[in-house]
Amino acid sequence: MSILITGGAGYIGSHTVLYFRDQGEDVIVLDNLEKGHEQALLGTTFYKGSIQDEALLSQIFKKHTIEAVIHFAASSLVGESVAKPLDYYENNVLGTQKLVKQMINHDVKQIVFSSTAATYGEPKNIPIQETDPTNPTSPYGETKLAIEKLFQWCDEAYGLKSICLRYFNAAGADPQGRIGEDHTPESHLIPIVLQVALGQRKNVQIFGDDYQTKDGSCVRDYIHVIDLAAAHFLALQKLRQDPKTAIYNLGNGKGFTVKEVIETCRVVTSHPIPTVVSDRRAGDPATLIASAELAASELGWKPNYPELETIVQHAWKWHESNPTGYNKK
Ligand code: UDP
The missing domain is CATH 3.90.25.10 (UDP-galactose 4-epimerase, domain 1)
Structure with a gap:
């Protein structure tokens, strides 16, 4: 059985791929390389393409026995999302809708999702808890929240089990120095x-x-990227043992x-x-x-x-x- 990691060539995705491989998991990556780097994959089985390419998704699900999906592929710049909201709805919401459709078609019912603190907007309480109100102040946060809700409805309808991880500020790099952070342009x-x-x-x-x-x-709240990667692994273990839809904050x-x-x-x-x-x-x-x-x-x-x-x-x-x-x- 393999784990499909979408967006696995990006910053957090590639550290998660490496962490999963270090844990002995069999990993397959789908990434369009718009922002990601093939070099960061260190030879992991890789498909270059978009989550919006349903034919490619179907081919991957037919060729490999996929146990679960770890879903990073998304546009993720707050400022850009304000200027280009339609792109964000297309890449993030429509892209995820297509991915989930193919998952259901191929009877894959577990997903760990890269969500964000941007779903909260201007917080009412510090520290922020998962039960606090969600009022995103950007299309980026809004599309991530829409996806979380899509998963909840797909649990009711199809039994899809999701764990959404709301990250705060990812930072750092592989402690062994094998991979790191490379954005163009850099904004972090x-x-x-x-x-x-x-x-x-x-x-x-x-x-x-x-x-x-x-x-x-x-x-x-700065959180080490490898600690984020570890949380995805624990989320997958949780889905394996006790499959329940849930949302968790990840921060220090x-x-x-x-x-x-x-x-x-x-x-x-x-x-x-x-x-x-x-x-x-x-x-x-x-x-x-x-x-x-x-x-x-x-x-x-x-x-x-x-x-x-x-x-x-x-x-x-x-x-x-x-x-x-x-x-x-
Ligand atoms: N920041 C800054 N100068 C920069 C980049 C970021 O002062 O050149 C600030 C930014 O306003 C925020 C914090 O650093 O308060 C973290 O920003 P980043 O873009 O790294 O992450 P974000 O909090 O937007 O997810």
């Missing part, structure tokens, strides 16, 4: 700061320092300000990392911190790399050895 804080340490940018822009937080910059339960992240990067890289304060970025809530108590109690999930310094060290290890990413070594 830690890789941007490390690009300054590598001399590829002059400074880091701090998007707003007048938030109601301890130093005025935004607070986020601890927040760091943008300025604290930059300071940690200074310590790890020994680079002064100059900063400039610029305007707030549209749609950024002041503080996002997860309560991951449900994932701890029901999945037995506990982050192995909770320290921000360790997360940055692992990211730095990969960036230092691969300063121009995967393609241009």
Whole structure:
């Protein structure tokens, strides 16, 4: 039996593929390589294509005995989603509808889904719990929430069992340095700061320092990408033993300000990392911190790399050895 991982060549997907392989699972990847990197797959069985290609999906489900799907393939930039909502509904919602249709057609009834803290929007309570209201402030969050609901209805209708994992801020890289984070253009804080340490940018822009937080910059909950990968594995084990549709937050339960992240990067890289304060970025809530108590109690999930310094060290290890990413070594 194999596990199909869609979007397995992306940042979180590729770390999950590696983690599953390290656990002895047989993995097959489907990725259109729009954002992903084939090099990150380290030779895993791979189909290049879209989740919207129903003929390809059907071919994969016929050729391999697929036990379950881990579903990452999606467009995932908040700002871009505001500019191109129709693309996000097409890639994310319609793409997932086609994937699930083929799963049901081929009697595959278990899925672990890459959801997001963006489903909550501006939080009412900190730390955020799974039972808190969901009011997304972007098409990105809205499409992820729509997919979570699609899964719930498909449980009622077809017995599809899903576990949706709402990630907070994924960061870090494979501790062994085999793979890492490579986005073009880069928009995430830690890789941007490390690009300054590598001399590829002059400074880091701090998007707003007048938030109601301890130093005025935004607070986020950074979680090691391998801890996220491990949560997908535990979610699959849960579906195998006790198949029930569920939603879990994945975070450290601890927040760091943008300025604290930059300071940690200074310590790890020994680079002064100059900063400039610029305007707030549209749609950024002041503080996002997860309560991951449900994932701890029901999945037995506990982050192995909770320290921000360790997360940055692992990211730095990969960036230092691969300063121009995967393609241009
Ligand atoms: N951020 C920043 N400068 C940058 C990139 C990000 O100040 O060049 C801030 C951003 O406003 C947010 C935090 O860093 O408060 C994390 O942003 P990121 O894009 O990494 O993740 P997000 O929280 O949007 O998922």
